[in-house]
């Protein structure tokens with residue numbers, strides 16, 4: 001069978017290799033000239049910048065995928081566990097380093113809030129249960145219908161793992177200190193939605209971040225993309241880059257051809273791993289769309305962001321690998337992203353400095369910096385606006401590190417809303433797809449199988465299970481399985 005995969009992000013890479021390994025002829029069409037989607041890299045004068053992901057969480061999800069091909073992460077890259085995992089900065093000389101060791105983390109919590117060590121243990125034990133149930137079984141469900149959750153044990157689990165209650169309430173029933181709450185809430189806030197709108201299920205991310213730990217693939221995330229590409233090529237996948245799929249041609253209720261760069265190519269089935277809204281609204285005739293414009297308009301999207309990739313020609317001693325600048329009001333910034341949808345007055349931001357761990361990503365004696373500030377999708381992002389936030393972030397960064405590094409910047413590139421739109425056809429320039437809110441989880445996400453086109457399946461961060469590299473890998477796995485199931489039933 002001939003299968004076309006649109007997009008070479010992690011979801012497309014994951015699906016394509018699995019389908020090719022089953023004996024199908026699989027071609028990946030990618031509009032950009034390099035593979036990897038939002039996880040591409042920029043290379044310039046000895047600097048290697050990961051354009052997107054920098055936190056390698058849930059290593060078991062990567063491993064589970066590699067094992068399907070009798071491979072392991074170590075076949076492709078060295079995985080380092082970071083210690084400290086990350087730093088949360090509240091002021092110039094006021095920060096918390098989150099240690100790799102969980103017992104040390106408990107002592108740290110206790111030193112900030114009396115009684116919180118025991119509470120953290122309980123919180124993480126429950127998060128671990130959610131992770132094990134959620135990641136082992138539930139997350140691999142296609143989310144077609146509530147019936148999938150109807151086995152007694154899964155339904156019981158859905159209640160136990162708090163699929164239906166709020167993360168904000170859950171966290172506050174354990175901790176009172178705002179700093180501890182910030183440590184717990186930041187992954188949800190940076191990658192998803194307001195904690196009050198997020199299911200308590202997502203404390204499973206705290207198990208990942210605080211107990212399993214924060215990892216780094218030496219060489220950067222580009223090495224992970226290379227690993228996925230190698231597996232795909234070894235399985236027989238054909239890659240076609242600089243191929244912009246423009247539309248589908250249908251016969252009855254099936255796609256018969258894809259039109260790419262003006263050429264018509266016959267196909268038996270399609271995995272659409274580019275942004276769901278783009279595929280539906282730009283590639284399908286109106287009568288075959290499952291969701292209209294007003295549907296997408298009402299959805300809560302995860303944030304977009306303003307990023308600066310910076311090469312610095314000297315070492316910056318006070319930074320560690322992951323630095324979260326939480327020296328302004330977290331609630332205010334969250335409100336500006338998710339509710340007011342405007343540029344923030346006093347933003348929180350994140351500084352990644354992978355050259356602290358990995359000498360291969362910057363020339364000797366230099367640092368590789370990545371500044372990221374989450375913003376609402378759909379904002380205007382003119383150069384002047386970007387620069388004004390560069391100044392804000394740099395002022396705070398320089399004050400914190402205790403030296404002015406502005407004159408040492410030898411590489412500088414910004415990236416924001418309009419780049420996400422131009423490069424990835426991202427709806428409103430979203431960075432991380434659809435947020436994991438209470439009304440957008442599991443069966444409530446856009447469906448993986450098109451409701452109106454029999455041979456069209458969706459994968460990626462706008463469908464199940466959600467945003468992030470591990471969920472995107474899983475999404476590709478589920479889409480490939482569903483496509484194979486659907487065709488087997490017809491033979």
Ligand SMILES: Cc1cc2nc3c(=O)[nH]c(=O)nc-3n(C[C@H](O)[C@H](O)[C@H](O)COP(=O)(O)OP(=O)(O)OC[C@H]3O[C@@H](n4cnc5c(N)ncnc54)[C@H](O)[C@@H]3O)c2cc1C
Nearest residue numbers: 007009010011031037038053054055245274460461468469
């Ligand atoms: C700045 C940033 C930081 C992040 N940080 C982290 C992190 O630290 N940890 C983590 O786990 N996750 C992180 N993420 C999220 C993670 O990177 C994504 O969830 C994941 O990579 C998405 O994969 P995907 O396959 O769904 O989509 P994509 O990677 O977007 O792939 C879709 C592909 O489709 C292509 N395409 C679009 N339209 C067409 C068309 N018409 N024809 C052909 N091709 C087309 C696009 O060019 C793109 O390559 C981050 C994301 C961003 C943007």
